Amino acid sequence: MTNLDHGKFSRVTTTFHSLLALTVFFLFFTGYAIAFNTELWWMVELMGGNEGVLLVHRFAGFSLILLTGFWVSYMLLRSTSRSNFRGVLPNRTDISAFVQDIKFALGRADERHPAARQFAGYKADEVPLISYIGKGVVWIFTVELLLLMISGLLIWRKTWLIDFYNSQSVVMAFVAFHGLLGVIMLMGVMFHTFEHGFHPAFYPVEMKAFLPKDRTPNFHDDPDEYETTGIERLRLRSSWRWATNVMGVLVVVGIVSVMMASLSYGGYPVPDRLQFNEGSVLRTIGVNVGMLVLLIGLVLSMYGNVLRARYVRQRRETAERTTAADGGEREADRSGDLEGGGRPGTDGGTRPIDDRSTTDDGTNDGRSDDDVGG
Amino acid sequence: MTQDERSGQVMSQGVMSTGEGMRIFPDVEACIDCGGCVVACKRTWDREIHNQRIDITTMAEGRAGPQGENADKTDRLAAGERPGETSLPMQCYHCENAPCVSVCPTNALQKEDDGFVSVSEDLCVGCQYCLSGCPFGAPQFPDSNEGTAQLFGTGGIMDKCTGCRERQDVQKGPACAEECATDAILVGSAGEIADELEKRDSGSFFNDEAMEIIFGADDAQLFSDQ
Ligand code: SF4
Ligand code: SF4
Numbered sequence: 270m271t272n273l274d275h276g277k278f279s280r281v282t283t284t285f286h287s288l289l290a291l292t293v294f295f296l297f298f299t300g301y302a303i304a305f306n307t308e309l310w311w312m313v314e315l316m317g318g319n320e321g322v323l324l325v326h327r328f329a330g331f332s333l334i335l336l337t338g339f340w341v342s343y344m345l346l347r348s349t350s351r352s353n354f355r356g357v358l359p360n361r362t363d364i365s366a367f368v369q370d371i372k373f374a375l376g377r378a379d380e381r382h383p384a385a386r387q388f389a390g391y392k393a394d395e396v397p398l399i400s401y402i403g404k405g406v407v408w409i410f411t412v413e414l415l416l417l418m419i420s421g422l423l424i425w426r427k428t429w430l431i432d433f434y435n436s437q438s439v440v441m442a443f444v445a446f447h448g449l450l451g452v453i454m455l456m457g458v459m460f461h462t463f464e465h466g467f468h469p470a471f472y473p474v475e476m477k478a479f480l481p482k483d484r485t486p487n488f489h490d491d492p493d494e495y496e497t498t499g500i501e502r503l504r505l506r507s508s509w510r511w512a513t514n515v516m517g518v519l520v521v522v523g524i525v526s527v528m529m530a531s532l533s534y535g536g537y538p539v540p541d542r543l544q545f546n547e548g549s550v551l552r553t554i555g556v557n558v559g560m561l562v563l564l565i566g567l568v569l570s571m572y573g574n575v576l577r578a579r580y581v582r583q584r585r586e587t588a589e590r591t592t593a594a595d596g597g598e599r600e601a602d603r604s605g606d607l608e609g610g611g612r613p614g615t616d617g618g619t620r621p622i623d624d625r626s627t628t629d630d631g632t633n634d635g636r637s638d639d640d641v642g643g
Numbered sequence: 644m645t646q647d648e649r650s651g652q653v654m655s656q657g658v659m660s661t662g663e664g665m666r667i668f669p670d671v672e673a674c675i676d677c678g679g680c681v682v683a684c685k686r687t688w689d690r691e692i693h694n695q696r697i698d699i700t701t702m703a704e705g706r707a708g709p710q711g712e713n714a715d716k717t718d719r720l721a722a723g724e725r726p727g728e729t730s731l732p733m734q735c736y737h738c739e740n741a742p743c744v745s746v747c748p749t750n751a752l753q754k755e756d757d758g759f760v761s762v763s764e765d766l767c768v769g770c771q772y773c774l775s776g777c778p779f780g781a782p783q784f785p786d787s788n789e790g791t792a793q794l795f796g797t798g799g800i801m802d803k804c805t806g807c808r809e810r811q812d813v814q815k816g817p818a819c820a821e822e823c824a825t826d827a828i829l830v831g832s833a834g835e836i837a838d839e840l841e842k843r844d845s846g847s848f849f850n851d852e853a854m855e856i857i858f859g860a861d862d863a864q865l866f867s868d869q
Contacts, residue, residue, distance in 0.1 A: 303768055306749045313768075319749070320800065323768045327795045424770075425796055437742035440775040444746065 277399075279350070280481035283577075285340045287479065290570040292333040293414075293458065297563055299326035300451055301556075305530060308556040330421050337414070356399065357408070363401035406461065413454045420447040452531050456524045459559065462566035463520045467513045469505055476580075479573035484581060516565070523562040526555020655839050657823050658816030659831030663757040665811060666858065667820070668836045669732045671716050672845040673827035676701055676730035683822035687807070694785040696804040697734040697819050704728055717846035731848060732828055734819065735760060735781035735804035739859035743773035743782060751801070759806050769798040778853055833858050837865035 278286065299322050302312035316322040344350040366382035373381050385400055399407075423429060424443050465475040477485065530552050676699050684690070684697045708719050708727025716726035737760045744752045744760060751766035752773060769792070773782045786792055786799025807817035815821070820828035829836045840846055847854055847866050854863040 303748055303770070306766065319751075319765055319768045323770060323797045324791055324795045327797065424772075437746060437776045437778075440746050440772050444748065444772060448748075 277477045278482060280483065281340065281343060283479055283481050285336065287570055287574055288336055289333070290567065292329045292336065293454075294563060294567040294570075295329040296326060296333065297451070297455055297458070298560070299323070299329065300448075301455070301560065304448055304451070305556050308530070308553040309560065312560065327425055330418070330425070333414075334418050334422070337418070357404050359401060359404055363404060366401050406457075409457060410454070410461075413450055413457070417447065417450050417454065420450070448531075452527055455527060455559070455563070458566060459520050459523055459562045462562065462569065463516055466566070466569045467509075467516050469509060469513075470500065470503055472506055472509045472512070474569050474573040474576065476573065476576065479577040480580065484577075484584070516562075519558055519562050519565075522555055523559030526552060527559045530556050654826070654843060655835075657820040657826035657828050657830060659829070659835045659839065661811040661814055661816055661830065664832055665737075665758060665806065665830055666833050666836055667734065667736055667806060667817065668829045668840075668857070669848070670827045670829055670840060670843060670845050671729050671731050671848045672714065672843065673823075673825040674699070674730040674732055675825055675827070677824060679822045679824055680732055680819035680828060683818040684804075687810075687818040688805075690802070691785045694783050694802055696783060696802070697732055698780075699730050700733050701728065701730045717848055720848065721846065729848065732819070732823075733779055733781070735777075735806065736779060736857045737806050738857045739862065740856050742776040742778065742856060746772040746776035748772065759808050761805065761808070762801055762803060764800050767800045769800060771798045771801075773801060774798070778856060833862035833865055840866070 298312060299316050302309045302316055302322055303326070306313055313319060313322050316325050344353065362382075362384045366384040369378050369382035370385050372378035385402070420443055424447060465471060465478065466473055468475065678699060680697050681695070681699065685692075688696065690696060703725065706725075706727050708716065709724055716729050719726040737758060739758075741752070741754050741760050744754050747767075748770060749766045749768055751763045751768070752760060753763070754760050769784065769787075771782070771784065774780075774784070781803045783802045784798030784800075785802055787797070789799065791797075792799045807815070807819075810817060816830050817828070820826075820830045829839055831839070849857070851863065851867065854866055857863075858866070
């Protein structure tokens, strides 16, 4: 078994992830259109013109806060979900994995720490459900989002802090802080898109972010009985190589351009003034490439949902067919792109799909579920 | 005996020079809160009734200062005393170090080469940062109470005193200053304004920080020598 072939997230969490992505992308598009309006003037027009763009930004921001508020309370109220918050806390293994990875990068260690492995190819007992990198992504995004929400709200509702807000330096501090976080977050999101969309085993989307774990095929046998994890049965899409190269270049160009643009706009990370200079052709192309990467991220996020819908429909049809034809083959197992080491039910006959699925509440292997990890 | 013979000096008109490098500054000793400037501005530019491109702020209304009424306010203030009722025409002073320009995220606000601070309507996104940045309450948001703008707290497009740039381009003074019966709105170069205030035995009602914002560190010195 690999950690490819079981779901990580509940239905609520996968839905939350998709909606979160939608609001965050809109926030990026509108926020960047405002901040880099010289380069992204067309986006301002698209997002409601100068009179509408801020409206969209604030609406998306408000939706994000509502959404997150709902999701966090939902997770806290459900006892089965509460443990997830503990699941993303760093532990001692994470620290030693991190240290060993640094040594590895410096050439002082022969191999990476087992707990640093997060993708396919290893059996479930060899890899953590969520590695320190995954936990890092969770924490970085959480802190960034939280600070963005707070600073955004305070910028929106200036009157809450009117007593000390009314000075140039405080406005600058808030706005620069909000903008700086936006830049860091944007780079993180671009990387996140690349990391999960263009991994050879997942390309073009990592389904566990979209398919709830109660729908994902599961493996309940003893991993020791199997030589491999079944990863060798995955076929690499022929477009992967060029798509990944192109996307890699776009991500690098996008990240570098956004960073350079912020730098050249008068001092980075904290600008000495917010007045932005005239644009340049190169910077215009670069910043637009960054937005293209974001758009690809948004499209992939939607595509993930299309795949989920298609997969769920296929399984339903197969289930109907196989239940009718007694003793039929489990085609459903083959239809999923994710399937790694699954094999026909040991009884040789048809097992209704629900048998193989955990419930929304259940855990797959006794470890924490619903992780929002990376 | 005319005033001329008594002091040897003649009080200037409010408008001393116009166009490039012009500054606008209030003389609080002269302002009598008549509202003439407000009317002149509205009549000239036909702005909404609640859009105060210029507005008179009256402090300590109805209270006399130690010096009695209507005199010596800036000296009292400098001496650390309460100056009593004081009226101040507040508008955009087209600051040398305009904080509004430096906080505007979209370049909608610009310090132009001729010294005017202008707002470009099709770039302003109504974020209201300039409102927080401006120490003088100049930015106005006349549409902020309308429908969606109110719901989402956006201000609509920002509007403020233009310094009557069009009028100044044809050597006319700003409508407010031309209208002012007591010549309480001074228009001219920083030097002209400083000299005129000295001649009038008046001064600045603003603290050093604000003066540096309005005139820049160098020109602000012209006023502190008084
Ligand atoms: S800070 Fe206020 S007074 Fe100064 S130029 Fe800007 S709007 Fe005008
Ligand atoms: S409200 Fe308009 S002019 Fe004022 S800071 Fe925002 S974009 Fe600039």
